Amino acid sequence: MEAGTTRTTDPLVELEFRVRDRNCFFVEMSATLECLVHLEHFVNRSDGRLLEYFTIDGVAPDRVLSTVADAPAISDARLVSRGADGGLFEFVVSGRCVTTTLADAGAIAGTVAAERGTGRVVAVVPPHAEVRRVAETFRDRHPDSELVARRDSDRSIPVRTERGARATLADDLTERQREVLRTAYLSGYFAWPRASTADDCADALGIAQPTFSQHIRAAQERVFGRLFEPSAPER
Structure with a gap:
């Protein structure tokens, strides 16, 4: 990996x-x-x-x-x-x-x-x-x-470190959103079949499952927004 x-x-x-x-x-x-x-x-x-x-x-x-x-x-x-x-x-x-x-x-x-x-x-x-x-x-x-x-x-x-992550996503994600998104990815939350549930990821981070779900949705929205929002036309 x-x-x-x-x-x-x-x-x-x-x-x-x-x-x-x-x-x-x-x-x-x-x-x-x-x-x-x-x-x-x-x-x-x-x-x-x-x-x-x-x-x-x-x-x-x-x-x-x-x-x-x-x-x-x-x-x-x-x-x-x-x-x-x-x-x-x-x-x-x-x-x-x-x-x-x-x-x-x-x-x-x-x-x-x-x-x-x-x-x-x-x-x-x-x-x-x-x-x-x-x-x-x-x-x-x-x-x-x-x-x-x-x-x-x-x-x-x-980028697996906090410093490397901040260098690329500091303007888009909060620190907690980065942690949640990265943990979900590494734990196989996005895999098919899913290797970890939302409860598994929340337990790993020491937070409640609803809190995990809230952060993961917010992080996904920001990442997808950055990826798919139309770019400003070049001058």
């Missing part, structure tokens, strides 16, 4: 970390289950927790769910879609997380993955953020990690 992106004309810096911090649940999970774990998207919930979507390959989905049931960092877990040897999972995360570490330092999680106990995190550092502060903050919060590469990049800022 590829995340959407948005371009920036200013230079970016990528910092790549090797992570063996077993307090990071995705690293611990990859070691315990001897599998490949890859972050697809994440959403900031209004209660301060994160809603994260991981593709996990090389292990039966039931084993994943039974393992994370005892993980202190994960408040809730759900299988969204089943693959040939794994699947896409939805986790409500309240514990230590590399994505929040990077966000606190002003950076964006470009890649978050782990295999058999070794994690790989690529941080995208925008021009306004301090590269040194990002590196120091990450190593302070995740002691068993090391910076293995720094490189200039012309890559796009991932």
Whole structure:
């Protein structure tokens, strides 16, 4: 699953970390289950927790769910879609997380993955953020990690983050509408057959189902309006 992106004309810096911090649940999970774990998207919930979507390959989905049931960092877990040897999972995360570490330092999680106990995190550092502060903050919060590469990049800022989303939809959607629309999409709410109900999505976001329905309809109206409203004639 590829995340959407948005371009920036200013230079970016990528910092790549090797992570063996077993307090990071995705690293611990990859070691315990001897599998490949890859972050697809994440959403900031209004209660301060994160809603994260991981593709996990090389292990039966039931084993994943039974393992994370005892993980202190994960408040809730759900299988969204089943693959040939794994699947896409939805986790409500309240514990230590590399994505929040990077966000606190002003950076964006470009890649978050782990295999058999070794994690790989690529941080995208925008021009306004301090590269040194990002590196120091990450190593302070995740002691068993090391910076293995720094490189200039012309890559796009991932839209799966709040910063990337604001860059493309800030004039059209409120923050809550973005969260609801993205969660609905990632959860398979728009799929056929539908993988998640409105109740499922509302529970994932920690809101009431009528509130979810209100926001999703408003977000759809704005997006469709932007797509289908006639453009002003060029001069």
